[in-house]
Amino acid sequence: MAKAPSKNIVDTSRLTGAEKCAVILLALGEEHAAVWKALDEDEIKEISQAMAGLGNVTASVVEQLLMEFVAGMANTGAIMGSFEQTQRLLATIMPEHKVESLMEEIRGPAGRTMWDKLGNVNEAVLANYLKNEYPQTVAVVLSKIKPDHASRVLSSLPEDFALECVMRMLRMEPVQRDILDKIEQTLRIEFMSNLARTTKRDSHEMMADIFNAFDRQTEARFITALEERNREAAERIRALMFVFEDLSKLDPGGVQTLLRTVEKDRLALSLKGASDTLREMFFSNMSERASKIMREDMESMGPVRLKDVDQAQMAIVQVAKDLANKGEIMLAGSGNGDDELIY
Structure with missing residues (x-):
């Protein structure tokens, strides 16, 4: 389960428009969720993403943004924006499958668009998914992400398959909007949602980061001790460092x-x-x-x-x-x- 953001908002001048809307809608609560029906899907997505990342909002900030509700807010002193609260509010105005899809996107790699999000996915993970797709589909995806990321993904694909994708990219015509939409929808449902559910950092990677922060003597002491208990784990951490x-x-x-x-x-x-x-x-x-x-x-x-x-x-x-x-x-x-x- 995602943890609530830890930042503490004390100044309205640092809030974006979407964050201000998120605070107000949180303050209104589920009873006034009908307000969301006046928003289009893009606005809902932008505000939802801002809401999920709000963290603690102080009472003074709420007072400035929503003066007419100061009396009601005085009892709690603050509101909390979290994944769970956002999901409950959305559930009152959107079908369950749409809420789940939207929340998985928010939990997934950061980015406004699907292509931004793909740019934040590890190239090996993305390549492992794309290798089972049609070369033409892969060509479209690679043409939409940044060149440096596309190059790393290509180098992680099987060589013959990667070359076929390159050939398709060289011959590629402008992609029709409906086809692009279909590819985005497939990526969102089949890849990004699964990634958000299953992505879990390898414990050896975490330990490698910790060991990297040790001084030379401490690192040597821990590695030596670990080798005596679990040589394979020690070797994996060494390699990851x-x-x-x-x-x-x-x-x-x-x-x-x-x-x-x-x-x-x-x-x-x-x-x-x-x-x-x-x-x-x-x-x-x-x-x-x-x-x-x-x-x-x-x-x-x-x-x-x-x-x-x-x-x-x-x-x-x-x-x-x-x-x-x-x-x-x-x-x-x-x-x-x-x-x-x-x-």
Whole structure:
């Protein structure tokens, strides 16, 4: 269940128009829910989203916005805007299935439009859904989200399928409004609603963030203790604290040191699943002959299992962290700001 927002509103000057409407409608309560019938669907959606994120609204703010109800508000001193309260109010004026759909949207990734929301969905999660859709549908979706996000989603799709989607995008004609509406509706019902219900942060990711915030000695102490009890969990947290793509932040000297240390076969396998940027970074730090041999080795591998690539990448990340522990390279942190370092 979603928790109530924790912010505390004490100044009306900082409220948007939608937030002011939300406060007033909350103050009116369910008994006067008929007021909502005068609003169109877009207005209802905007005000509902504002209402769900209000948090605590002080009595003085309510008094300023709704002077004629000061006496009634004096008993409570404040009102609370929450998902549950918003859902109860909407249920008095809208069909249940519409209320549920709207609330799932509000709970889902932030964004005004469906395409804004998709832009806030992890590329791997979005790719996992889209890989089961028709290439033409995927082409439409990718054409509507931001290019940098679309590129990450494409790279997470099976290669042949991704190429087919690219070909469809190249030949794409303007999409008719009714078709676009149908795609948006499908995404809302089949994807965003399920995402809002099932999205749960992996506990290892949470612990990786906590471990990232430790100083070097504390991190080493906890990791060592965890390895004795659950080596697999410790290894997963290590990998999440610094991912393979974060090696792109290495300086040239660090890349050279890493290249001298890692096994070439393992590097070739790991680069099969790397971004073009990261591949070129490694190739540019090799001699022309070594780079050519590495490219040929990768090509001769043919299709490789994703599991094998992941294992190779995790192994190289561990080598990089070992080198960092020895002070031979410096790794820029991936999750807590540009200035943080992971040792």
